[in-house]
Amino acid sequence: MTEAITRSASCQCGQLRIEVEGEPLGVGVCHCLACQRRTGSVFAALARFAPPYHVEGTATEYLRRGDQGALFRFRFCPLCGSNLFHTEEGVDSSVSVAVGAFADPAFPAPSVSVYDCRRHPWVALPNALKSFDTDPG
Numbered sequence: 001m002t003e004a005i006t007r008s009a010s011c012q013c014g015q016l017r018i019e020v021e022g023e024p025l026g027v028g029v030c031h032c033l034a035c036q037r038r039t040g041s042v043f044a045a046l047a048r049f050a051p052p053y054h055v056e057g058t059a060t061e062y063l064r065r066g067d068q069g070a071l072f073r074f075r076f077c078p079l080c081g082s083n084l085f086h087t088e089e090g091v092d093s094s095v096s097v098a099v100g101a102f103a104d105p106a107f108p109a110p111s112v113s114v115y116d117c118r119r120h121p122w123v124a125l126p127n128a129l130k131s132f133d134t135d136p137g
């Protein structure tokens, strides 16, 4: 048995951390307006991981209902405000972690792009990325 790779992501002050195991189930970017406001950036980059995962530190939570009715629970650092990860209510099969929080430029590249209808026109995406106008669900 080979030892699974472990990655650690943290907020900018280091108070809140999440450790995930194995390769991501998927990596994507989201251009939706909620992600733009949430991150302060013009798109969000997220990686989904299967459990188990391990969280250290204190998180403040924010619940938001997505366009398709799903309820998402966002966790961010109460000290520095970084958005670190979120889960979907009632879905235990994955956790979505902000790619930037790994602070690893060698992190696997995204393969999907969602909410392309909200993409800033100057944001050019690699051709290899599969794009969806909204959220394919």
Ligand SMILES: [Zn+2]
Residues within 6 Å of the ligand: 011, 012, 013, 014, 015, 016, 077, 078, 079, 080, 081, 082
């Ligand atoms: Zn912090």
Ligand SMILES: [Zn+2]
Residues within 6 Å of the ligand: 030, 031, 032, 033, 034, 035, 036, 044, 115
């Ligand atoms: Zn989004």
